[in-house]
Amino acid sequence: MSELESFRMEVREFLEANAPRSLRGTSPSGPFDGYWGGKKHPPVDPDVLKWRDVCYERGFTAPTWPKEYGGAGLSRKHAAVLYEEMRALGLPRPVVGFGFAMIGPTLLEFGNEEQKHEHLPKIARGEIRWCQGYSEPNAGSDLANVQMKAERDGDEFIVNGQKTWTSHADKSDWIFCLVRTSQEDRKQRGITFLLVDMESEGVSVRNIDLISGSSPFCETFFENVRVPVRNVVGQIGDGWTVGKALLQHERSNIGSSIGRQPGSGQRELVEKARHHLYWDGKRLEDAVMREKIAALGMEEEAFQLTLDRVAQKAQAGGNPGAESSILKVVATELKQARYELGQEIAGAAGLGWTGPGFSESDLEFTREWLRSRANTIEGGSSEIQRNIIAKRVLGLPDAK
Amino acid sequence: MAERPHLNLIANAEQKMLAETARKLVEEKAPVERLRELRKPEHPKGFSRSLYSEMAELGWTALLIPEAYDGLGLGLFDLVGVLESLGRELAPEPLLTSALLGAYPILEGESEALRQRFLPGIASGDAIVTLAYEEEGLRDYYERPSASITAYNAGYVLNGTKIQVADALVADAFVVTCRSAATDSLAMVLVEANSDGVSIERQYRVDSRVVGIVRFENVDVAEDEVLSLEAVPLFNKTLNRAAVGLSAEMLGAAEKAFEDTIAYLKERVQFDVPIGSFQALQHRAATLYCELELLRSSVYAAAAAADQAEEAFPRLAALAKARANETFLHVAKEAIQMHGGIGMTDECDIGFYLKRAQAAAWSLGNTSYHRRRWAELNGY
Numbered sequence: 001m002s003e004l005e006s007f008r009m010e011v012r013e014f015l016e017a018n019a020p021r022s023l024r025g026t027s028p029s030g031p032f033d034g035y036w037g038g039k040k041h042p043p044v045d046p047d048v049l050k051w052r053d054v055c056y057e058r059g060f061t062a063p064t065w066p067k068e069y070g071g072a073g074l075s076r077k078h079a080a081v082l083y084e085e086m087r088a089l090g091l092p093r094p095v096v097g098f099g100f101a102m103i104g105p106t107l108l109e110f111g112n113e114e115q116k117h118e119h120l121p122k123i124a125r126g127e128i129r130w131c132q133g134y135s136e137p138n139a140g141s142d143l144a145n146v147q148m149k150a151e152r153d154g155d156e157f158i159v160n161g162q163k164t165w166t167s168h169a170d171k172s173d174w175i176f177c178l179v180r181t182s183q184e185d186r187k188q189r190g191i192t193f194l195l196v197d198m199e200s201e202g203v204s205v206r207n208i209d210l211i212s213g214s215s216p217f218c219e220t221f222f223e224n225v226r227v228p229v230r231n232v233v234g235q236i237g238d239g240w241t242v243g244k245a246l247l248q249h250e251r252s253n254i255g256s257s258i259g260r261q262p263g264s265g266q267r268e269l270v271e272k273a274r275h276h277l278y279w280d281g282k283r284l285e286d287a288v289m290r291e292k293i294a295a296l297g298m299e300e301e302a303f304q305l306t307l308d309r310v311a312q313k314a315q316a317g318g319n320p321g322a323e324s325s326i327l328k329v330v331a332t333e334l335k336q337a338r339y340e341l342g343q344e345i346a347g348a349a350g351l352g353w354t355g356p357g358f359s360e361s362d363l364e365f366t367r368e369w370l371r372s373r374a375n376t377i378e379g380g381s382s383e384i385q386r387n388i389i390a391k392r393v394l395g396l397p398d399a400k
Numbered sequence: 401m402a403e404r405p406h407l408n409l410i411a412n413a414e415q416k417m418l419a420e421t422a423r424k425l426v427e428e429k430a431p432v433e434r435l436r437e438l439r440k441p442e443h444p445k446g447f448s449r450s451l452y453s454e455m456a457e458l459g460w461t462a463l464l465i466p467e468a469y470d471g472l473g474l475g476l477f478d479l480v481g482v483l484e485s486l487g488r489e490l491a492p493e494p495l496l497t498s499a500l501l502g503a504y505p506i507l508e509g510e511s512e513a514l515r516q517r518f519l520p521g522i523a524s525g526d527a528i529v530t531l532a533y534e535e536e537g538l539r540d541y542y543e544r545p546s547a548s549i550t551a552y553n554a555g556y557v558l559n560g561t562k563i564q565v566a567d568a569l570v571a572d573a574f575v576v577t578c579r580s581a582a583t584d585s586l587a588m589v590l591v592e593a594n595s596d597g598v599s600i601e602r603q604y605r606v607d608s609r610v611v612g613i614v615r616f617e618n619v620d621v622a623e624d625e626v627l628s629l630e631a632v633p634l635f636n637k638t639l640n641r642a643a644v645g646l647s648a649e650m651l652g653a654a655e656k657a658f659e660d661t662i663a664y665l666k667e668r669v670q671f672d673v674p675i676g677s678f679q680a681l682q683h684r685a686a687t688l689y690c691e692l693e694l695l696r697s698s699v700y701a702a703a704a705a706a707d708q709a710e711e712a713f714p715r716l717a718a719l720a721k722a723r724a725n726e727t728f729l730h731v732a733k734e735a736i737q738m739h740g741g742i743g744m745t746d747e748c749d750i751g752f753y754l755k756r757a758q759a760a761a762w763s764l765g766n767t768s769y770h771r772r773r774w775a776e777l778n779g780y
C-alpha cells in the first residue's frame with residue numbers, strides 16, 4: 001500500500017471514530033460552507049463544536065498549515081485525500097471562512113513569526129472570525145484607489161476612513177484592511193496591509209440590506225482608531241503585493257467552493273423540474289427544458305473536471321498556471337446560469353417573497369437566485385477577471 | 401445520478417512525447433493550406449497516402465489494436481493526443497476513420513474471422529476500413545436505417561444507400577449499419593469495397609473532406625461478415641469511441657483557430673493601436689479561452705474513462721462531443737469576426753476552420769443528440 005493510501009486508511013479510521021453522526025450526510029464541503037466561528041457566533045449544535053475540536057486536535061481544520069500554527073503540516077495531496085474522505089461522508093469542513101481561506105494563507109506567506117503565532121492557531125480553532133476591508137466607496141474594481149488613511153504616531157497608526165461592502169463585519173472579530181499610508185506617484189504604492197481588532201475604540205459597523213432581503217453586508221467606519229504598527233503585514237507601503245496575493249486565494253476559493261459540489265446543480269434542477277413540470281415516470285416530458293438542464297449539467301461536469309485537472313497538475317508539481325485563472329469567472333457564471341434556469345422551471349411559483357401560497361423551497365431558491373447576481377461582482381467582477389485573462393494569459397496589449 | 405470516478409487527466413511522459421511528435425510532423429508536412437490542393441476534383445483521395453504511411457510507420461494506426469492482431473494495445477488517451485495534433489491543421493488523413501470508425505466495431509464485433517482478416521492490415525496502415533452509417537433523411541435516428549439485410553442462402557444480402565461516408569473512395573471495406581429483417585433490429589455487417597453490387601460516388605463537402613455516396617445493390621454478406629445482428633450496443637459503443645476521437649480533433653482545431661486569432665489581434669492595427677487592445681474583443685477572447693479549457697477537460701476525461709472507468713464512459717463521451725460541437729463552432733465564428741474582411745476570403749486559412757466545425761458538429765451526433773443521451777444516462 002502506498003504511503004498515501006495508508007494515510008487514507010488512517011483518515012477513514014479517524015473519521016469513523018470521531019465524526020459526529022449528526023453531521024454525516026449533511027453538507028457538501030467547501031471553504032465557505034460550515035462553521036464560521038468567532039466570538040460573536042450565535043449558539044450552535046454542540047456536535048459542530050465537538051467536530052471542530054477533534055479535528056483541531058489532529059491539525060485537520062487547516063491541514064496544510066504547519067503544526068506549530070495549528071495545522072497538520074500535510075502536503076496538498078494528503079489534504080486532498082482528507083477532504084475527499086470528509087466529502088464521502090457528507091461532512092462539512094470543521095472550520096470555514098475568510099480566516100481559513102484568505103488571511104491564513106496570506107499570513108503564512110507574508111506574516112512574521114509573531115503574527116503567525118498570534119493569529120493562525122485562533123483561525124484554525126475557529127475562535128476568531130475575520131472580515132475583509134478592501135472595498136471603499138471609491139475603490140471597487142479600481143481597488144488600488146483606496147483612500148482610508150493610516151497616519152503614523154510612534155508605535156501606532158491612527159486610522160480614519162470608511163470601508164464598504166464588508167461582508168459579515170457585524171459578526172467578525174478582526175478585519176484585514178488595505179489602508180493608505182502615503183501618497184506616491186503610482187496609486188499602487190503607499191498602500192499598507194493592516195490587521196485591525198474590531199473591538200478597537202472608534203470602529204463602528206452599519207448593516208446594509210441586499211436585494212435578496214438578507215443583510216450580511218456592512219459599512220465599516222474608522223474614526224481615530226489606534227492600531228499598533230506591528231499589525232502591518234509585509235512592508236509599510238507595499239501592501240498591494242500582499243493584498244493581491246490574498247485576492248488569488250479568494251478567487252480560487254470562490255471557484256472551488258462552487259465546484260466542490262459535483263452535479264449538485266443538475267440534481268437540484270431535475271428535482272425542481274419533476275416538481276413543477278410534467279414527468280412521465282421515466283423522464284421529463286418537456287424536451288426543451290430537458291435539453292437546457294442537460295446543457296447546464298454538462299457545463300457543470302466540464303467545470304468540475306477542469307478543477308480536477310488543475311488540481312492534478314498542481315499535485316504533479318506543475319504550475320497550476322493559466323487554467324486556474326478561469327475558475328472564478330466560470331464558476332460564478334455557471335452558478336448564475338443554474339439559478340436562472342431554476343427560475344425558468346419554477347415560472348410564477350418562483351415569484352414569492354414570503355408565504356402564503358409559495359413553498360419553502362421555492363422561496364429560498366428565489367432568494368438564492370437574487371443573491372447569485374452578486375457572484376459575478378464580488379471578489380473581482382467578471383469583467384475584471386476577463387481583463388486579467390486577456391492580459392496575463394493571452395498577452396493582449398493594454399489600451400492606450 | 402451517476403457516480404464520478406477518479407480519472408487521471410494528465411498525459412504521462414510517453415503520451416506527451418507521442419502527441420509532440422504528431423504535432424511536429426503535422427506542422428511540417430500537413431499545414432492547413434494543403435486543403436486548397438486536396439479539395440480539387442482531380443485529387444481523388446483528398447489526403448496524402450504517403451503521409452498516411454508515415455503515420456502508420458510511427459505506429460499511430462496500430463495504437464488501439466491489440467497485440468494479438470499486430471497492434472500496440474494502447475488506449476484511447478494515447479490516440480487522443482495524436483488526433484488533437486492532426487486536428488490543429490485539419491489534416492484529413494484517415495486515422496480517425498480507420499483506427500476508430502473501422503477498427504473498433506471489428507474489434508468488438510462477433511466475427512473472429514474479420515478480426516484476423518482486417519486488424520493487422522489496419523494496424524500496418526495498408527488497409528483502410530470506414531463506417532457507413534449516414535442516410536438521407538435519417539437525421540440522428542442512427543438505430544433505424546433503411547438499408548437492410550435479408551437472409552439468403554447461407555448468408556445475407558444487403559441493400560441500401562449510405563451517404564457522406566468518410567473516405568469512401570479509398571476504403572477497402574465498409575462497416576455498414578442496416579436493419580436485419582429477421583431480428584427487426586439494427587445490424588452491423590462488413591462489406592468489401594470491391595464486392596459485386598457496391599458502387600461509390602464522390603461527394604464534395606463544405607469541409608473539403610472526401611466523402612462519398614455508397615450504394616449497395618444485392619450485395620452478398622457471408623455469415624462471418626456479420627458483426628452483430630442485435631447491434632444497438634455495438635453501434636453506440638462505436639459511436640461513443642469515435643465521437644471522442646473526433647472531439648479530440650475538434651479540440652486541436654479550435655485551439656489552433658484560437659491561437660491564430662490571438663496572434664492576429666496582436667498584429668492588426670486600427671485607430672493606431674493593435675485591435676487586441678480593444679476590450680470588446682479582449683473579453684470575447686477570454687470567454688473563448690474559458691470554453692476551450694472546459695472542452696480540454698471534457699475530452700481528456702472521456703478518453704481517460706475509456707481506458708480507466710468504462711461505466712462512466714458513455715456519459716463523458718456525450719459530454720465531450722456536445723461541448724466540442726459548441727466550442728469549436730463558437731471559436732470558429734468568432735475567429736472570422738475578429739479577422740474582419742480578410743477572414744471571409746478563401747485566401748485566409750481561418751475559414752477552413754468554420755467549415756470543418758460545421759461538418760464535424762453534424763457527424764457522430766449533433767449537440768442535441770448528445771444532450772438527450774446525457775439526460776437519459778443521468779435518469780431524466
Ligand SMILES: Cc1cc2nc3c(=O)[nH]c(=O)nc-3n(C[C@H](O)[C@H](O)[C@H](O)COP(=O)(O)OP(=O)(O)OC[C@H]3O[C@@H](n4cnc5c(N)ncnc54)[C@H](O)[C@@H]3O)c2cc1C
Pocket residue numbers: 131132133134135136139140141142164165166167168374377378379380381382383384387
Ligand atoms: C455580495 C458581496 C460581498 C462583498 N464582500 C466584500 C467584502 O467582504 N469585503 C470587501 O472589501 N469588498 C466586498 N465586496 C465588494 C466587491 O469586491 C466590489 O463590489 C467589487 O470589487 C466591484 O466594485 P464596485 O462595487 O465598486 O463596482 P465598480 O468597480 O464600480 O464596477 C461597476 C461595473 O463596472 C465594471 N468595471 C469596472 N472597471 C472595469 C474595467 N476596468 N473594465 C471593464 N469593466 C469594468 C464592473 O465589472 C461592474 O460591472 C462585496 C461585494 C458583493 C456584491
